[in-house]
Amino acid sequence: MNKNSIWWVAPEYFSRWRLFPRAFISMYIYLLFETTTWFMALEDPNNAQAGLISVIVGAGAAWFGLYVNSTSTKHEDIKVATVGQTGVMPTATTSTRVNIDRTELDMDDDLPPPRRNL
Numbered sequence: 101m102n103k104n105s106i107w108w109v110a111p112e113y114f115s116r117w118r119l120f121p122r123a124f125i126s127m128y129i130y131l132l133f134e135t136t137t138w139f140m141a142l143e144d145p146n147n148a149q150a151g152l153i154s155v156i157v158g159a160g161a162a163w164f165g166l167y168v169n170s171t172s173t174k175h176e177d178i179k180v181a182t183v184g185q186t187g188v189m190p191t192a193t194t195s196t197r198v199n200i201d202r203t204e205l206d207m208d209d210d211l212p213p214p215r216r217n218l
């Protein structure tokens with residue numbers, strides 16, 4: 101097959117331009133608009149009609165999540181230079197002892213001891 105033909109290059113452009121996800125989200129927006137205007141025009145909607153609208157609106161979250169998280173197959177990795185870690189964080193090799201009895205604290209203040217309401 102000729103690698104310069106339209107049939108060889110077209111799938112890459114479909115993926116890069118994200119034509120199918122954009123077409124699907126556009127169709128969903130049209131469907132949502134039509135069904136909500138239909139539902140609002142009803143004089144006395146029943147539970148089945150409200151359930152239909154609820155499912156269509158709920159499916160919008162899934163469609164939008166799929167659309168936002170989809171990427172083209174040809175993308176460049178972005179390298180971000182970060183500064184090394186500063187400060188000290190406890191790790192698995194360091195041990196921190198917490199004094200639960202609070203015996204090392206200076207208790208010469210004028211505050212009463214804390215009350216526990218059980």
